[in-house]
Amino acid sequence: MTETATVPTPAPGTPATGAGRREGLLRAALRLRRTRAGLVLTALVLGVALLGPLLAPHSPTEFVAAPFSGPADGMPFGSDQLGRDVLSRFLHGGLTVLGLAAAATAIGVGFGALLGVVAGYRRGVLDEIVMRTGDVVLAFPQLVAALLFLSIIGPKLWLLVLVVGVSHVPRTARVVREATLKVVEQDFVKAAEAIGVRRAKIMAGELLPNVSSALAVELGLRLTYSIGLVAGLGFLGLGLQPPTADWGLMINENRIAVTVQAWAVALPVSAVALLTVGTNLITDGLARASIGIDRGVRS
Amino acid sequence: MSGDVVLDVAGLRVVGLPSKAEIVTEVDLTLGRGEVLGLVGESGSGKTTLGLALLAHAKRGTSIASGSVTVCGRDLLTLPAEEVRRARGRTVAYIPQSPASALNPALRIGTQLRECLNGSASREAHREEEGEERVQEVLREVALPDTPDFIRRYPHQLSGGQQQRIAIAMAFIGRPELIVLDEPTTGLDVTTQRHVLETVRRMCEGYGASGVYISHDMAVVAGIADRLAVMYSGRVVEAGTAEAVLAAPRHPYTARLLLAVPDLAAEREMTGIPGHAPSPLARPGGCAFAPRCELAEDRCRAEQPAPVEVTVGHTVRCVKPGSPPAPRPATPLRAGDGGGAPVLEVRGLSARYGRTEVLSGIELTVPAGECVALLGESGSGKTTLSRAIVGLHPEFDGEILLDGEALAHGSYRRTEEQRRRVQYVFQNPYEALNPRKTVRELVLGPVRVLRGRVADPDAVVRDALERASLRGDLAGRYPDQLSGGERQRVAIARALATGPDLLICDEITSSLDVSVQSSIVELLRELQRRDGLSLLFVTHDIALVRNLAQHVAVLEDGRIVESGPVERVFTTPDHPYTRSLIDDTPHFTPAFARLDSRD
Ligand code: SF4
Numbered sequence: 001m002t003e004t005a006t007v008p009t010p011a012p013g014t015p016a017t018g019a020g021r022r023e024g025l026l027r028a029a030l031r032l033r034r035t036r037a038g039l040v041l042t043a044l045v046l047g048v049a050l051l052g053p054l055l056a057p058h059s060p061t062e063f064v065a066a067p068f069s070g071p072a073d074g075m076p077f078g079s080d081q082l083g084r085d086v087l088s089r090f091l092h093g094g095l096t097v098l099g100l101a102a103a104a105t106a107i108g109v110g111f112g113a114l115l116g117v118v119a120g121y122r123r124g125v126l127d128e129i130v131m132r133t134g135d136v137v138l139a140f141p142q143l144v145a146a147l148l149f150l151s152i153i154g155p156k157l158w159l160l161v162l163v164v165g166v167s168h169v170p171r172t173a174r175v176v177r178e179a180t181l182k183v184v185e186q187d188f189v190k191a192a193e194a195i196g197v198r199r200a201k202i203m204a205g206e207l208l209p210n211v212s213s214a215l216a217v218e219l220g221l222r223l224t225y226s227i228g229l230v231a232g233l234g235f236l237g238l239g240l241q242p243p244t245a246d247w248g249l250m251i252n253e254n255r256i257a258v259t260v261q262a263w264a265v266a267l268p269v270s271a272v273a274l275l276t277v278g279t280n281l282i283t284d285g286l287a288r289a290s291i292g293i294d295r296g297v298r299s
Numbered sequence: 300m301s302g303d304v305v306l307d308v309a310g311l312r313v314v315g316l317p318s319k320a321e322i323v324t325e326v327d328l329t330l331g332r333g334e335v336l337g338l339v340g341e342s343g344s345g346k347t348t349l350g351l352a353l354l355a356h357a358k359r360g361t362s363i364a365s366g367s368v369t370v371c372g373r374d375l376l377t378l379p380a381e382e383v384r385r386a387r388g389r390t391v392a393y394i395p396q397s398p399a400s401a402l403n404p405a406l407r408i409g410t411q412l413r414e415c416l417n418g419s420a421s422r423e424a425h426r427e428e429e430g431e432e433r434v435q436e437v438l439r440e441v442a443l444p445d446t447p448d449f450i451r452r453y454p455h456q457l458s459g460g461q462q463q464r465i466a467i468a469m470a471f472i473g474r475p476e477l478i479v480l481d482e483p484t485t486g487l488d489v490t491t492q493r494h495v496l497e498t499v500r501r502m503c504e505g506y507g508a509s510g511v512y513i514s515h516d517m518a519v520v521a522g523i524a525d526r527l528a529v530m531y532s533g534r535v536v537e538a539g540t541a542e543a544v545l546a547a548p549r550h551p552y553t554a555r556l557l558l559a560v561p562d563l564a565a566e567r568e569m570t571g572i573p574g575h576a577p578s579p580l581a582r583p584g585g586c587a588f589a590p591r592c593e594l595a596e597d598r599c600r601a602e603q604p605a606p607v608e609v610t611v612g613h614t615v616r617c618v619k620p621g622s623p624p625a626p627r628p629a630t631p632l633r634a635g636d637g638g639g640a641p642v643l644e645v646r647g648l649s650a651r652y653g654r655t656e657v658l659s660g661i662e663l664t665v666p667a668g669e670c671v672a673l674l675g676e677s678g679s680g681k682t683t684l685s686r687a688i689v690g691l692h693p694e695f696d697g698e699i700l701l702d703g704e705a706l707a708h709g710s711y712r713r714t715e716e717q718r719r720r721v722q723y724v725f726q727n728p729y730e731a732l733n734p735r736k737t738v739r740e741l742v743l744g745p746v747r748v749l750r751g752r753v754a755d756p757d758a759v760v761r762d763a764l765e766r767a768s769l770r771g772d773l774a775g776r777y778p779d780q781l782s783g784g785e786r787q788r789v790a791i792a793r794a795l796a797t798g799p800d801l802l803i804c805d806e807i808t809s810s811l812d813v814s815v816q817s818s819i820v821e822l823l824r825e826l827q828r829r830d831g832l833s834l835l836f837v838t839h840d841i842a843l844v845r846n847l848a849q850h851v852a853v854l855e856d857g858r859i860v861e862s863g864p865v866e867r868v869f870t871t872p873d874h875p876y877t878r879s880l881i882d883d884t885p886h887f888t889p890a891f892a893r894l895d896s897r898d
Contacts, residue, residue: 157886187725190734191790194689194710195745195797196718205744 016254025213028289029282035289038281045275049094055089060245068261077263081253082243090267093245097234097272100161101226107165107250108226109219112172117211131177134170142167142229150238160239164229168222179214183207206274213290220283224276231272247272305509306330306353309364313348313357320579322361323349323533324572330477330526335503335510336875337524337541339517341812342783343576345533350479354391355383371476388415392470392660393862399463401469402454408465409434409450415469437468440505441498446506448806460491464498471502480502481513488839489883496523515812517560518887521545529553531768532576532587539613545889548607557889558626559817561842567888568629569846571818575782577612593618626891632670632824632849639667640702642801642833643688643721648697650683657683657880658857661697663774665801670827670834672844672865674880675854681837685805685856687833689723693792701801721751722794725804726785732778738764739788742796749797763796768822772817784815801833802826807856808843820847841884845869853877 029035057074058064065072065079072078077086119127137145147165153159183189183208192202233239234248242249247268254264306329313323323345330336333484340346348361355375357363367374370390375383387393395401402413412434434530435445441464443449450522455460463483467481470478480499484492500721502525503510514520520527521541528538529552537550548554561569574591577583583590585600592599601619606614619826645663649656657680665671686692688699690710699706701720732741746753753759761771769787778786787807794802804823807818824847826832836848844851845865852862853876871879 164788177583187727187731190691191723191725191731191793192744194691194718194723196710196713196715197744197748206733210733 009130025026029285032285032288034281038180038278039273041278045271049098052091052094056091058085058088060089060092061243067258078261080264086264089250090244093247093250096240096246099229104164105223105226108168109172109222112169112246113176113215116173116176117180117207120177121184123209128244134173137170146233155238156288160233164226172218174215175218176211179211180207183210217283217287217290220279224279227276246250301334304329305332305371307369309367309372310781312350312364313352313361313365315361315579321578326535328528330509332509333507334525335519335523336528338511338513338528339520339694340530341466341515341576342812343578344530347481347511350481353479353511354393362725365842380872390475391477392477393462394466394483396482396485398466401466402462407451407453409871412469412472415472419639437472440502441468455815460487464494467498470505475507475508475817477509479511480744493883503660517557518885521887522885532582534616536616543613547891549615550617555625557816558813559820560887561846563842563845563886565845566586568627569817571821572814575784590692642667644700646698648695650687650774656857661859663852665835665848666832667833668831672848672851673835673837673854674844674851676839679854680857681854682805685837686805689803717751719797720800722797722799723803724794724807727810728783728790731790732786732852734778738776740785742793745793746796760797767792783811787819803835805837813851823847
């Protein structure tokens, strides 16, 4: 919230401090070409997912042609295994992937950040418990853990979001804890303790804003993983159920005929690929900007 | 005679990338064999950049744009990279600020010294045993033991002073022609500093090597340099023999810089230079010092003053190289009779970190309205003591009384009123302010916690900034838009805003330039005189104690070895440690700044 504050110009006649406010993380990241490329890719896929349902020529569940027919008039990418319009299903199927991935990321990163800051600040037994529990969770590969729960309880959307989200918590907590440890050492935290600012307020006001760079990078990274996981679980049939249009599901439904009707697989695959590459490039840009690679002396 | 010129720099310009801002510009220097040049300037003056350029090195984000650096007849800037690399160590050597960064923690010091030798001379000339001998010889020269046992040690087994000597030995072992030293005594105690300076001086003489000694501290440089070059805003504004410059500085900046050095006798007033050096990105046209110069006129701002030779070999970049301003006698501190009721008493305090005792049997009293200095080197336990007083180090035995009432050990267990009355200012202004908050938020935060809702927050901020001599319009800025001195004033303003009775200042000037340090000390004196604030001033700098405090307690290894009125302790120190502190501090009064030489 502070990034937009305007910089007052020094009064005339006083020596200029010269030191302009160091540009915010986002601004610095935007100077990098990779960040901008990532934004374009992400925006492209996001646009398709958000606006797609409005532009689709058909309903995603309407039968318009024989199964696996090739491209024809009004059906530029042909039909799928049940004879529904591939383009319409593609345009409708993005929102669910994105929505689920975003929700899972929010849960995972939010909760992980909370734990990380608390563990890094309070240390002691609490820190031990949080970090050791995290180690146990980390011992299971993300996908395996998700498969386990989803196959026991059944493919429920809330569970999918929860499982993917929780699998992010220990990694995020670890990163945020590291960042917090560095900030805790600084004197402004001690200054707040000396005057008796409440601990919760110290964490929210002094620590959290100062780990925001690490958090931003983590957010991007976890989003990238979430997209892959959600699409992957959808492909395995553990996400949305037919006949809903969903990119992961589409790939699964149409893979048998990939040699005959490649579009029904190619469209969702490339969208997921472009999206993960895009978010990854942004993340990389943020990470580079936050450690100050490529920062020179600028006017 | 050209054979005797070791270093010749001409028209050197270093710019930042990609803005092309000039960090160092129009630098011409010459240095003869065996001479030491003191390169003095405040932070941001470009002195370190210039020092590195002498090794044909440019930090990331900068590049050497033009000019020449000729060492013994070879221009380093035109040599191929491979030859420059070989010249480093053999022809020019560098001693950095912190020796720890120059030494490889994983290698024995003997190995590191031998490596410098191999890198510096053709291998066959230095066979194994000769190398061994050379290592021992150079160790003896820097006054370290040359025993095999010592040679096999790792850097972490040495003290800071020993590490710095190893760094010096590494620089000299290849017998270079030129040595660049970048504030090599920062962070060392005064006794070690004196030894290191003597070693450097002796080594330069013994080897016939020339030295460039970079520092912000005139007092240190004056003791070692034959020639002085004063840098301001990327340019050398005054250069000449040390004698000439110190006796009669002709550039207003040099004169002010000399007057900013605290007077050990506390007879002359230490005057800071208002304002601060401009950043390379926002240098004014014309003389860069004009915004801070009392003598500035329109023509100063119109164009960059060209160097003028005032006497042979003494050049000044000023349109009116005049006589320096007269030093002013110090206004006496308010008399410290110690009769006032004590604000703070520390009784029989001991504290430990794990198993090691860092403080024991501490007795300390701060009378109301007076300043008590706690004098000690790093590691003496002075920071632990001051943190215990403010409640940040609750693990101690003994008592701390505020107005006769015992304080709880931890800050969270003290009352709001107690927390308000004792405020703490931290050493490093770069870490003491949350970078995500504006000055206004920083100042108001503690007030809201300790005094609840305030009727007129703007007035509180304005008043606090004013008391810390800061412009009110800084309220909207973030810490990274402020200079070091301004940040420290913000930290002081933050403490003052809550209306404390006692201010604990923990080495608050040690990371600031001398000129800024002087103005902070002025401010503290003012606060004491005008507002009757009591101060506990924690420092390692004996000259500051003399200029600020009525009482002093000398801390050595966790014990107070001597305490009493400042006058008494300085004139007749009882304890040998106090005596060594007084003797090893550079006594520095340039001829022109002596009070008696005028009238
Ligand atoms: S040129 Fe002018 S402004 Fe600069 S130092 Fe000299 S008198 Fe001051």
